[in-house]
Amino acid sequence: MNIGLDVGSTTAKVVHMEDSEVIFSKVVPSHRWIELINDGQDDRNIVSTGYFRKRVPRFAAITEITTASLGARYHDPDVQVIVDIGGQDTKVIDLRSNTFVINDKCSAGTGAFLELAAHYFDIPVGSLGELHSRATKGAQINNTCGVFAISEMISQLVGGFSMEEVIYGLHQAFAMRIAQMVPPANTVMLIGGTVQNTGIVDSVKNVLDSKIEVPGAPQLVNALGAALYMERLDDSG
Amino acid sequence: MKETVGITALVPPELIYACGKRPMDVNNLVPESSLSPGSKLCAWTAIWRDMILNGGLDIDSLVVVAGGDCHNALVDGQKVELNGMSTHYFFYPFDRDTDYLRSQLEKLTRFLGGIKDEKMFSLISDLKSKGRALDELRVNDRARASDVFSALISFSDLCRNPDVFEKTLNNVPETDVEYSSRIALIGVPPIYPDFHETAESFGLHVVYDELPYEFLRLGGSDLDSLARSYSEYSFAGSIKNRVELIKDELQRRRVDGVIHYTQFACHHTLEDEIFREYLDYPILTVQGDLPRPSSEQLKLRLEAFSEMLEVMP
C-alpha cells in the first residue's frame, strides 16, 4: 500500500492507494493529523506533502507543486494548467512549460480571504457556495486586496445589496484575482479544499475562457499525488 | 592610505585602481545588513544610502552609476551628495556608443585625479582570467557555486585590495559537486546572503551568475579598450542583446532551468515576461525585498523547482 499524507495549513488529508486505485481517504483539521496515521504504521510507505510535510513521519517529503502535478494528471493526463487554491496561498502550475507561480503575499485569492468574509457574516465557510447560487446579480467588488475588498463589501451592504449578492460579488473578485495568475490554456483544473465552494467554480468559469475541470475530491489531489509519488519510488525499488 | 571610492554598480575597477584609488562596491555590505531603511523603493539603494548617511561606510567619494542602469540609485546618490559627499555620476550608453562611453571614462578619470599607475590594468586583467577559470571550474562541477559566487561577485571592487583578493581566489576549494539540476541565475544578484547555499541544499547547482559574469567578461588596458569593452555591458543596453548573451551562456553551460531573481521596486522586474517569452527553459521567478536569510517562501519555491526539474518529464 502507498500512502500520501498532505498536512496543510488548515486541513490534513490522507490517501491510501493500491495498484493505482484509491482504497481509503480521510480529512481532519491540521492539528489532528496524527489521527491519519494508524498506530504502529510503517513510515516506509508514506510520502508527505503540504506546509507541515517535514514535521510528520514519512519516507520522503515533496512539495505540493509536484503532488498537484501528479495528482491532477491522474485525473486528466492532458490537463495543461492547475490552480491549487489553498488556505494560505494559491499556486498556479503550467504543466506545458514546467513552471509555476505562488501567491503567498496577499490573502486575496486564497482560502483565508473567504474565511474572513464568512467570519464577517458569521456563517460557515461551507455555506458560501449555496448563498452564491441564490443571487441573481452580484454587487461590484473591485478591490483585489483582501482587506480592502472586505471594506468594499461592507459599503455594498450599506448601499442595499443583499448578503447573497455581496457574496456573489466577492467570489467574482476572487476569481478575477486568480485569473491574473493563469496563463491562456485549453484546460485548467481547479484543486484544493476551497474549490468545494461551487460559487468559486462558477465565478472562475465566468472569468476564464478555458475549459474548467474540477476533480471528484479536489481537496485530496495533493495527498493523491503524494501516494502516486510513493508508488513511483516503490517501482524504482 | 589610498582614498576609497564608493561605486553603486559596475564602474571599471581597473580604472579606479589605475588612478591610485581603491573602489568599494557599496552593495557588497547590503546582504549582511539588518537596517530597515525609512524611505525606500529598492532596498539595495536605500540601505547603502542610509549606511553612507549614517557614516557606516568608510568612503571618501562616491561614483553613482545612473545612465543605462538605475534611477533609484540616481536619486539616492543625490541624497548622499546633498549631505556633503563628493559625488560623480557615471552614465553608460544604451546603444553601445563607444565614443560616448570614452567621454564618460575621461570625465571619470578627471574626477579620480588622472591615471597614475598603468600596471594595475594588466594586474587586474590577470585576476579576471583567474576568475574566468574559477567560473569554468564550477561549470565543470569542480567547485561549489556558493564559493565561486562569493568570489565572482567581489570582482566589482576586488575586495578593495587586489593582493588580498588574489589569495581569496587561490583559496576557493576545488571539490566534486553533486547535484540534481544545473541552474542559471539571471537578473540582479539576490539580496539574500545565503541564496546559493539554499539552492545547493535543494540540489540546484548554479552554473551561471549573470551579473558577476559581466564583471569578468569586461575589461581593458586603456581608455579606448575599456570603452570598447564596457560599452557591451549587458545590463545597461538593449534587452535583445542581453537575451542573446544569456541564451549562448545557457547553452554553453548546459543549463536545465533558469531562476530569474527580481528585486522589489526594481524596473528589471518588468523584464520577466521578456525572458519567459524568449528563453526556452523552465523559469522560476523569485522576488526579494529586504536582506534577510532565505525565507520559508523562498525555500518552498526552490525545493519545488528542483523537484519539477527532476520529477517531471
Ligand code: SF4
Ligand atoms: S535592484 Fe534594481 S532598483 Fe535596485 S539598485 Fe539594482 S537596478 Fe537599481
